[in-house]
Amino acid sequence: MLWTQSRIRLPAHPAGFHLVTDAICSGTESLKDCKIGVLHLFIQHTSASLAINENADPDVREDLQRHFDVLAPQNQSYYAHTLEGPDDMPAHIKAVLIGSSLSVPVSDGRLALGTWQGIYLCEHRDRGGERFVIATLQGVSA
Amino acid sequence: MLWTQSRIRLPAHPAGFHLVTDAICSGTESLKDCKIGVLHLFIQHTSASLAINENADPDVREDLQRHFDVLAPQNQSYYAHTLEGPDDMPAHIKAVLIGSSLSVPVSDGRLALGTWQGIYLCEHRDRGGERFVIATLQGVSA
């Protein structure tokens, strides 16, 4: 049995959807030793999220950003939580829509992602700063 | 190795987003004995959800409620599932958007939440009644 837990620091990113698969894999202790397992990722923030989607065309990530700005727009008349800036309440809404955690199966020392899948850091603040992800790996070793 | 499974009863809440971190922690068997692990939470209902977001300003939770009512409004002309009341189909939509399950890393006997994170019961019905959450804890003990 294999259990490891790592705290991965992601440097500051601008608002938007960013591919972080490599940073996650290299920051996860013992990933290559895991024969069958699940990698659990958890972002310790309320205005950023983790998601999985297309790893190729960067237009997908920009379209996602534009569309989530439509789904959770700034400056709605019914927002009461406005003191932290116009991008803050939309950021909380996007985080609830997309989610704080993600689990990915592990097979033979690698994430069992589909061909076109990558892991996204979804940064919902204009100046979110660095973000921390807890990566918990559980499984059986080779 | 540590494996426990608890069924946690949450009393009836009004429609909206409610902090239930304490009820979840106190209802999870052996949480304090877990050195490294993952707590999996699953709500056994189709019109309520679990989410993680801001644990401080209650305005965030009220803004979330108002905005999810915009994202999944009542009485849309194309709703066919209307027999259980005007709040029922929006409740199903919100449950699919937010999700029925949640996983949180555990470190040294505590949930490894960020400073501002709490666990929400998202009640999408006007009179949802009590709700049940299956809490499955897996990990290694100290």
Place this chain on the structure above:
Amino acid sequence: MLWTQSRIRLPAHPAGFHLVTDAICSGTESLKDCKIGVLHLFIQHTSASLAINENADPDVREDLQRHFDVLAPQNQSYYAHTLEGPDDMPAHIKAVLIGSSLSVPVSDGRLALGTWQGIYLCEHRDRGGERFVIATLQGVSA
């Protein structure tokens, strides 16, 4: 301790929300031997999702499809990713909103679903073809 990993093939479905609980359960190796556990499901595609919702009235699934077409409409002027057809970018948005993975508790050899819950394959493309789900079961055996 019990760890199994299966690759489940779901045949092509039309765009929409489809109940696949039986296919998932019969495709998961050793499910009936698991006393306490968690089943992790992961769809290896970027334009389909997994969700949990109402297993009875099929109107719920059709209303969900109609409403997600409103939440992520085709042919928005700001979409740049258009080469793969008008249903492709909405499919990526829906996949991020609903999610690629799902975890369900297991008790006494069965999924611990609520009475009205079933597992959905959410097919977001008009012609998505067959889809593959990695089912990783972890737990303790009876």
